[in-house]
Amino acid sequence: MDIDVKSLHPLEIRLLRSVRFGEDISADGIVRELNYKLGQCNQAFSWLSSRGFIEESSRTARTFFEITDLGRSFAAEGTPEERIFTLLTKEGAKTMPDIASSLSLENRDVGSAFGQLSKEGVLRMGEGKRVELVADGPSARMGQIRKLLESGAKEERLEERSLSKEQLEVMKGISKKRGAAAAPFRVSEREEVLYRLTELGAEAKKVIEAEGLTGEEIGSVTPELLSSGKWKNVDFREYSLNTTPTRVLLGRRNPYSEYLQWVKDKLISLGFEEFDGPLVETEFWNGDALFMPQFHSARDIHDVYYVAEPERAREIEQPYLDQVAATHENGWKSGSRGWGYTFDRDFTRRLILRSQGTVLSAKQLPKAKIPGKYFGIVRCFRYDQVDATHGADFYQTEGIMLGEDVNLRTLLGLLKMFAEEVAGAEEVKYVPGYFPFTEPSIEVHIKHPRLGWFELGGSGIFRPEVTKALGVDVPVLAWGLGIDRMALMNLGLNDLRELFTANIENVRLRRRK
Structure with missing residues (x-):
């Protein structure tokens, strides 16, 4: 069967050349190996799937926790709970308004942090409505949050399956799907789709290699190529006159407007x-x-x-x-x-x-x-x-x-x-x-x-x-x-x-x- 590889986009050619028959193809792997952007990778997958050169082999749901601007701030400056603990360690018992004033925190944030830490046995309300320390050190939960924030700041996002049971339990309390600007982490869910070459795709790969196509061919002549003379030493893409032309979408008003x-x-x-x-x-x-x-x-x-x-x-x-x-x-x-x-x-x-x-x-x-x-x-x-x-x-x-x-x-x-x-x-x-x-x-x-x-x-x-x-x-x-x-x-x-x-x-x- 004749396979027209001249109409393939360079993104498709490079991807086909880089994979082997029988191996799983993932977006993360292609991005790493070919230095594609994720959008370019997904576009190449879409084109090759429509041609029947690759097919979906598996689909897995994955959950990630992406650090927010608030989370980066907490990683750098400390959470309200950490800052309150540090302040009281250094300066002794204080009233809640004094804590808010000293740390430039909102009263509600101080109240929320106190409620959590008193529940964990770290703080208590003493005489004269002064907050005082009970424990010698931060709670286990505070330590887990600190590790999660540092990892999130370094890696940008953490995958659910990479977290321990204890970390996952803590993460559920500091992450949100919606309104995540008020939480240290944002929950994002996506599906990881793996592909494999079809027999037709394997044949297309052989034709590409036989014709010496690399995916580095130039698709258009630019003023820079002409003025510099580089056009003499580059390979140009061949064009198929049978290729369907690009659809022209003319601008017009919205029908109701x-x-x-x-x-x-x-x-x-x-x-x-x-x-x-x-x-x-x-x-x-x-x-x-x-x-x-x-x-x-x-x-x-x-x-x-x-x-x-x-x-x-x-x-x-x-x-x-x-x-x-x-x-x-x-x-x-x-x-x-x-x-x-x-x-x-x-x-x-x-x-x-x-x-x-x-x-x-x-x-x-x-x-x-x-x-x-x-x-x-x-x-x-x-x-x-x-x-x-x-x-x-x-x-x-x-x-x-x-x-x-x-x-x-x-x-x-x-x-x-x-x-x-x-x-x-x-x-x-x-x-x-x-x-x-x-x-x-x-x-x-x-x-x-x-x-x-x-x-x-x-x-x-x-x-x-x-x-x-x-x-x-x-x-x-x-x-x-x-x-x-x-x-x-x-x-x-x-x-x-x-x-x-x-x-x-x-x-x-x-x-x-």
Whole structure:
């Protein structure tokens, strides 16, 4: 059988020349013998396996303990336990705050070290809450840790099977898989794979030797080779015209980012102005300004994400705070009776991650032009079970249109454009809905070829309780539609999570309709 060795990479040639039929081939051995980097070695293994020149002979799981920066610091300066023991040996009993101050240690580190050493009978708490020595020397565990740190600092990593039973027991207490920056050692697990030459690989090795290939052949002509004249005395690799050319991967936008930009361009071309705002908002703009009562179930801690620090904004813009508060309590000048409860001015300052894009529409009303139309591509956060059509964070296309002449017919035309032109849906239906801030309210649903009918979003005409409290006295159309769901239809996907896939091939293949 003819074997084309001209297409082999120098890494493959050198590896084949260095191994014998029937012997195990390991990455560590190749790295040592041929001075390969580990990545080069693994690449050569991958290429030769795909050609059928080598095959896997065994696979063994191995556990290593790699020393961290903290471990190197302990090896050089001593562990907190060693430093405390040394200090007390030299200077006698001290209080724990004095120990922390003398050694520049955190109180928690001193407390943790004392707890361990008192358990081992090395230290005890004496009179006046002064820590004093009990033992004449360090504990056996401290000695084991010292040996492990010194070995780790010298060798960088220690293999589990090289440790004694006692050392392994101690190592388990000073190593971590995750969050290893706070531990002296990091646990890493990997599989050691051994390979062997196949009969085809042995034949390829004979052909390589017969043709005098060394793996040192030059693969490209460089300016340095030409200018120095060295090209006359070097061997060049032969090229096979039958070799598959390298795949050219052209740069392009992420399909979802491209889709979002396309939606923006389309709305701007229709005369809309874009608005934006911070991810962190107050309960005032996220709900109160939208005439959502403060006792509404959608404002429960299980449905929105609260900010831990700081908890509240310093103040809310006036006169909107007073006007919105009065609207909730008694209707103010909106013609409504309000919700009839005492408005909580402390709760309204609570900071949250915005749960709906409509918060930006509310903030736009006091500064909007009349007539005017505005939109935003808004990232929102809402506690939800993640599935094919739901996410814990998601994007909405949010917008308003205000003026004397806008009406329900105008809104239906906009929803039709979003459903058919932006989402690309062929089957659309509009159903009545309820939102505290719009009346009438409309939900738009589209039919996905695989997922079936699902809600695209809500819309309606803002109630006077919303618009008048924010200084607007004309009709305002509003909508908040799930642009992630529109992208499902437009990009031909079946799961929202595919919009954020780490599979680069899927990302390259996706195109907007």
